[in-house]
Amino acid sequence: MTTLTRAPVRSPEGLLRFAAPQQFYPLAGRLAPWFAWAAALLTVVGLYIGFFVAPTDFQQGEVYRVIFIHVPAAWMSMFIYLVMAFWAAVGLVMNTRLSFIMSQALAPTGAMFCFVALWTGAVWGKPTWGTYWVWDARLTSQLLLLFLYFGFIALTRAIEDPRRADRAGAIIALVGAVNVPIIYFSVQWWNTLHQGASVSLTRAPSMASTMLAGMLIMAIAAWMYAIAVALWRVRALILERERHTEWVGEVLAAEAQTQGRAR
Amino acid sequence: MLSAFLAVLRRDLLLSWRGRADLLVTLAFFVIVVCLFPFGVGAETNQLRAIAPGVLWVAALLASLLSLHRLFAQDHADGTLEQLLLSSEPAVLWVAGKIVAFWLTTGLPLVVAAPGLALLFDLEQGALPVLTLSLALGTPILALLGAVGAALTLGVRGGGMLLALLVLPLYVPVLIFGAGAVDAYLGGTGAAAHLLLLGGGLAGALALAPWACAAALRIAME
């Protein structure tokens, strides 16, 4: 794994070229700021719509404005897990190192969104339900998703050999992805038996179109943010993994130069 | 084809029989955890009746979790695992053999002991077969899922806690349907739906988990 991987014998054509860490590293560096700026811009627009255009909810009052981060965070946390599992599967099938690095770069951001969804859900629950936590199906499956993220992160960090860490992480990501729908279904079933119909946080039909617009824009912003952060994290992981190669040596030399100039 | 499965099954059963004191520890753990609950929540009969299915299921879940590390550790230490992986037999078969032997030695005693413990909680007599059946269907799923986790964390530092972190979220559906079966029976709605879902889960886990476990073992031994 850590042997010299210089001089790619044949460089694949087209986009697949970027599957090589050496090609992807500069590409990620160029792309990430664009995504970050897009995220910042969309957040400003989304929050402007959310706070200044969208009307007060006639039932919940102003509290509902938590929706503009709660729902995008919940969506992203689930979506990122699926993307993670997708990259894990690609890595196992195609044996590409970059895919594993991608899935590991996404995990902390996914866990962060998962926690945000839980936190905002709980804080929103206090004025709505009168308690911070109810064992509502959505909140409960979100909590279990957070545990799945923790498991993935802990496993990939605990194994020292990167090759084994990649593949073991990929397997647990896939097992988790198979289980996510089962967990969601079972929690829903359990919830209806024990609690009766739960209060739904997102009453989609009664939502004003400006509310929906703000929420969707915030969701796209969250998406852009996740991509930007993942790309940045991928860069650090690539350097770490490829430290024995010549091209990393060149990258480091360039970095040392700019550091020297900065002094 | 089946010979690899049977050979490993027989070998593992024999080894467990020789070290049967270890198996008693799992069972004793199960019994003690169950007996702790009345001290915690009070010995009020109605309350005990209400929590009995959940308590028994959670205790069974923890007991099978704590015995998981034994599944591959010994074979890993003495090199048997490497030999098995190098052999020409399909890994899925002997992995399945190991998991079945593991369930027979750690899961089955829990299933047998559970009705007796349920009497301590004054669980209704009619619910005892439902409890036993739900455990008989559910604990093999726990063993199958746990085997994947045990293979992934084989030889990893802090493996025990890590294994719990990996496996416990996956156990939640089993817990819901297992304890739910008994609750549904007591509630008068009948446990058929829960038990069918548990059976379906067992079939799915039987089909998928040995593959995932074999793949995980190969990764761990590379």
Place this chain on the structure above:
Amino acid sequence: MQWESWSAFWQMGGAAPYVWGSYGVTLALIVAELVLVIRRRKDTVNRLLRWRRALGKDVGGSQARMESVE
């Protein structure tokens, strides 16, 4: 415009702790994540530079240049 004044905006119709508590924690987490991610790359670069120098590998002649700057 939804609000009569900025103070009305900050009060959020009496739901200020819930709304700003949610947004505040989210903002803090995002800032923390960004800082960690950017610092992580810098740390990796510095660590690998030290590692390369310790191995006696050439890091592009920047050492000499840096010394002359200092």
